[in-house]
Amino acid sequence: MQRTKLVAGNWKMNLLQSTGSALVEAFLQKVELRQDVDVVVCPPFTLLGRLRDELRRSHVHLGAQDVFWAEDGAFTGNISARMLADLGVSHCIVGHSETRGRFGKLDTSETTLPYFGETNETISLKIQALFYQSIEPILCVGETLAERKAGQTESVIAAQLEGALSGFDAAELFFFIVAYEPVWAIGTGETCPADEAERVCSFIREWFKNKFNDPDLPEQIRILYGGSVKAANAKELFNKPNIDGGLVGGASLDATEFATIVASA
Numbered sequence: 001m002q003r004t005k006l007v008a009g010n011w012k013m014n015l016l017q018s019t020g021s022a023l024v025e026a027f028l029q030k031v032e033l034r035q036d037v038d039v040v041v042c043p044p045f046t047l048l049g050r051l052r053d054e055l056r057r058s059h060v061h062l063g064a065q066d067v068f069w070a071e072d073g074a075f076t077g078n079i080s081a082r083m084l085a086d087l088g089v090s091h092c093i094v095g096h097s098e099t100r101g102r103f104g105k106l107d108t109s110e111t112t113l114p115y116f117g118e119t120n121e122t123i124s125l126k127i128q129a130l131f132y133q134s135i136e137p138i139l140c141v142g143e144t145l146a147e148r149k150a151g152q153t154e155s156v157i158a159a160q161l162e163g164a165l166s167g168f169d170a171a172e173l174f175f176f177i178v179a180y181e182p183v184w185a186i187g188t189g190e191t192c193p194a195d196e197a198e199r200v201c202s203f204i205r206e207w208f209k210n211k212f213n214d215p216d217l218p219e220q221i222r223i224l225y226g227g228s229v230k231a232a233n234a235k236e237l238f239n240k241p242n243i244d245g246g247l248v249g250g251a252s253l254d255a256t257e258f259a260t261i262v263a264s265a
């Protein structure tokens with residue numbers, strides 16, 4: 001089955017109104033948008049409203065970087081999926097290693113843990129909240145360097161998938177994206193070699209085959225690679241049969257780099 005490639009830019013905690021708008025404008029001028037590649041831009045919450053207006057006439061989708069699972073209520077500082085939908089958000093990152101807090105094992109006090117250390121359980125609640133608003137989740141999974149060295153890559157990723165998705169059935173997951181982001185490759189300039197990224201992405205697809213009794217689901221799910229994706233390595237990564245695009249951090253802050261990465265897909 002031919003899956004539509006997807007390239008998402010995660011701006012993380014960068015850019016202000018003026019610089020964010022300038023980046024989008026420059027990117028839209030440089031990029032050649034095609035029907036067979038989906039493009040998502042995930043700015044900080046503060047820029048979602050403004051970018052919604054600026055992206056409206058393009059085919060670029062608007063994504064958020066995180067969400068809180070409750071619909072509304074006394075949750076100071078948080079943003080719900082309903083609020084994101086109200087802003088025109090169509091995609092949302094969940095379980096990024098920067099929000100997982102070392103995979104839910106933060107050494108902060110117990111009282112702050114439920115709010116800052118994202119766990120598989122909170123990730124699962126977030127996915128549920130996003131589905132309820134028809135927002136497509138981009139679930140990040142990936143191992144740390146120590147876990148890789150200990151030969152635990154597959155078991156760590158399987159536990160992350162299991163923890164986040166065990167409450168769902170196949171029918172709910174047809175609009176769902178996984179991003180394999182090895183923690184050691186994020187922001188380090190050290191990209192995972194394309195063959196190894198392909199091997200792990202193929203393991204992730206296999207996990208869906210074994211977990212859900214639906215032959216169409218693993219073929220439909222898009223699996224992205226993230227971690228030091230650049231114009232120079234994007235093509236090799238995106239040419240792999242089980243890598244359906246990329247989740248791009250630093251390089252998405254440069255209009256020319258990001259447009260070239262999109263063109264590679």
Ligand code: 13P
Nearest residue numbers: 010186187227228249250
């Ligand atoms: P870099 O592309 O900067 O390594 O970041 C990857 C990432 O964390 C995307 O979510």
